[in-house]
Amino acid sequence: MQARPAVEIVNLNVKIGGKSILKNVNLKVPEGTITSIMGPSGSGKTTLLRVINRLIDLIDDVEVSGVVRVFGNNVLEMDPYDVRKTMGMVFQMPNPFPHLSIYDNVSIGAKVNGVARSKRELDEIVRWALIKAMLWDEVKDRLKDPPWRLSGGQQQRLCLARALALKPRLLLLDEPTANIDPVNTIKMEDSLRSLREEGMTIVMVTHMPHQAVRLSDYIIMLYDGSVVEEGPTGEIAINPRHEVTRRFLRGEI
Amino acid sequence: MDTRRLKDKIFTITVIALSIVAIAPVFHIIIYVSYRGLPVIVESGLEFFTSIPNAVTDPKPGGIAQAIIGTLYLTATASIIAVPIATLAAVFSSEFPRSRLTHVVRAASRSLLEVATIIVGMLVFALLVLPTGRFTAVAGSVALAIVMIPYVYTYVELAMLSVPRTYVDAAYSLGMSRALVIYHKLRIMRRGVVRGLMIGVTKAMGETAPLLFTAFGARNVLFGGPLEPIDALPLMIFQFIQTGYDNWIKLAWGGAFILLISYLTLFIVTRVLVKEVKY
Numbered sequence: 370m371q372a373r374p375a376v377e378i379v380n381l382n383v384k385i386g387g388k389s390i391l392k393n394v395n396l397k398v399p400e401g402t403i404t405s406i407m408g409p410s411g412s413g414k415t416t417l418l419r420v421i422n423r424l425i426d427l428i429d430d431v432e433v434s435g436v437v438r439v440f441g442n443n444v445l446e447m448d449p450y451d452v453r454k455t456m457g458m459v460f461q462m463p464n465p466f467p468h469l470s471i472y473d474n475v476s477i478g479a480k481v482n483g484v485a486r487s488k489r490e491l492d493e494i495v496r497w498a499l500i501k502a503m504l505w506d507e508v509k510d511r512l513k514d515p516p517w518r519l520s521g522g523q524q525q526r527l528c529l530a531r532a533l534a535l536k537p538r539l540l541l542l543d544e545p546t547a548n549i550d551p552v553n554t555i556k557m558e559d560s561l562r563s564l565r566e567e568g569m570t571i572v573m574v575t576h577m578p579h580q581a582v583r584l585s586d587y588i589i590m591l592y593d594g595s596v597v598e599e600g601p602t603g604e605i606a607i608n609p610r611h612e613v614t615r616r617f618l619r620g621e622i
Numbered sequence: 623m624d625t626r627r628l629k630d631k632i633f634t635i636t637v638i639a640l641s642i643v644a645i646a647p648v649f650h651i652i653i654y655v656s657y658r659g660l661p662v663i664v665e666s667g668l669e670f671f672t673s674i675p676n677a678v679t680d681p682k683p684g685g686i687a688q689a690i691i692g693t694l695y696l697t698a699t700a701s702i703i704a705v706p707i708a709t710l711a712a713v714f715s716s717e718f719p720r721s722r723l724t725h726v727v728r729a730a731s732r733s734l735l736e737v738a739t740i741i742v743g744m745l746v747f748a749l750l751v752l753p754t755g756r757f758t759a760v761a762g763s764v765a766l767a768i769v770m771i772p773y774v775y776t777y778v779e780l781a782m783l784s785v786p787r788t789y790v791d792a793a794y795s796l797g798m799s800r801a802l803v804i805y806h807k808l809r810i811m812r813r814g815v816v817r818g819l820m821i822g823v824t825k826a827m828g829e830t831a832p833l834l835f836t837a838f839g840a841r842n843v844l845f846g847g848p849l850e851p852i853d854a855l856p857l858m859i860f861q862f863i864q865t866g867y868d869n870w871i872k873l874a875w876g877g878a879f880i881l882l883i884s885y886l887t888l889f890i891v892t893r894v895l896v897k898e899v900k901y
């Protein structure tokens with residue numbers, strides 16, 4: 370791995386309600402890349418993302434041990450609210466805030482975290498985030514509309530814009546295209562490629578091997594709470610070393 | 623007609639018929655109370671809203687201003703006491719569902735919902751009326767607040783718990799504080815929250831039993847102050863309807879009509895003003 374790690378996880382163990390979800394996970398996510406975390410359902414992919422931005426703290430009866438460094442800082446020792454301000458997250462289901470307009474959905478994170486100092490700056494951030502999410506042309510004339518007037522795919526891109534408005538260096542995506550149509554999936558992927566070109570580090574959980582191969586530079590294979598294989602996408606896709614990876618790529622698990 | 627269509631038709635007709643049976647009592651109340659109450663108000667005119675009741679020997683019934691003022695005062699003050707307490711308790715319970723305090727608050731609220739409201743009246747009578755030696759508006763407000771709290775608590779907690787988890791996660795993922803997340807949850811579920819508040823308010827407006835031993839009722843002044851007895855519409859209706867005097871029975875029906883209109887107005891206005899959040 371050439372680039373320095375944006376995320377470095379050492380000996381991470383997570384138990385929820387006494388049950389081990391992540392077992393001694395060690396991994397590195399290179400800076401400025403798209404890294405896919407693959408694995409079948411129940412392998413701990415979402416839990417891993419939620420440890421990185423400390424959303425895991427919202428669950429009762431959780432034990433987390435190990436080190437999770439994001440750009441050099443161990444997030445497990447930081448205030449979770451400060452951790453979350455520095456990274457964006459897009460969830461599996463489109464979840465724009467239903468009581469806010471399209472504009473307010475995008476601006477809310479920037480407003481809360483003081484990313485913008487004036488209304489003009491905020492307008493500029495909203496515009497930038499919507500352009501980056503490839504949604505600007507579709508909504509620029511109806512920014513005051515409620516989000517439910519958008520299609521599911523547009524709503525998901527709105528959620529991407531909301532996360533981008535935080536101006537994060539790290540973007541976490543939890544199966545972002547699992548519930549949207551192919552056209553919106555392509556737009557979303559184009560958007561992520563463009564963000565990578567600008568130096569953003571993207572960690573994407575997916576259970577779609579084709580998408581991981583199409584989009585990512587680096588793949589981490591998770592199975593039953595453990596990392597079974599990791600490496601550049603080309604290597605993993607062409608010559609997977611582990612049987613679990615082979616079976617996953619063949620769509621057997 | 624094939625059997626499937628016939629079954630569908632029978633089912634539809636049954637559902638419509640049962641729905642009509644279910645809402646028929648509501649329409650019966652509205653029509654009958656309007657039939658008995660509206661002519662009284664038309665007969666008395668403005669005096670109905672500005673005067674106190676006339677003597678039973680008077681040819682005209684007079685008005686029920688003291689009861690209207692009393693109900694407004696008692697409902698407002700009870701809401702001022704109950705709404706913040708119940709809302710904060712509901713927010714706490716929804717945020718910390720596994721806390722021991724939540725279990726205690728929920729159990730207390732359920733018990734209060736099931737306790738006859740006259741018991742609440744007796745409790746406040748023992749705590750506030752006996753020690754001071756007088757019936758007061760304050761005692762009435764406290765009794766109504768105790769009646770309101772479990773209703774507001776239950777509905778607001780239910781509304782808070784109904785916020786889909788994914789919005790909460792999204793809010794926290796943006797770095798929002800817990801207070802801000804709660805604020806947005808309340809906004810997302812504003813219809814449910816307002817519904818809870820309205821049910822509490824209408825409950826307080828319509829209660830008679832807790833006021834019998836606390837506010838007691840006062841028919842000779844419009845408003846004597848918080849440390850004097852005070853009248854209220856349901857109290858006045860309850861007492862006047864039993865008197866056997868024509869004038870006062872008329873006032874009771876007029877009061878019932880005002881109470882009914884107040885309920886309908888409250889529900890219609892909040893329904894129009896507080897829109898449901900679509901998602």
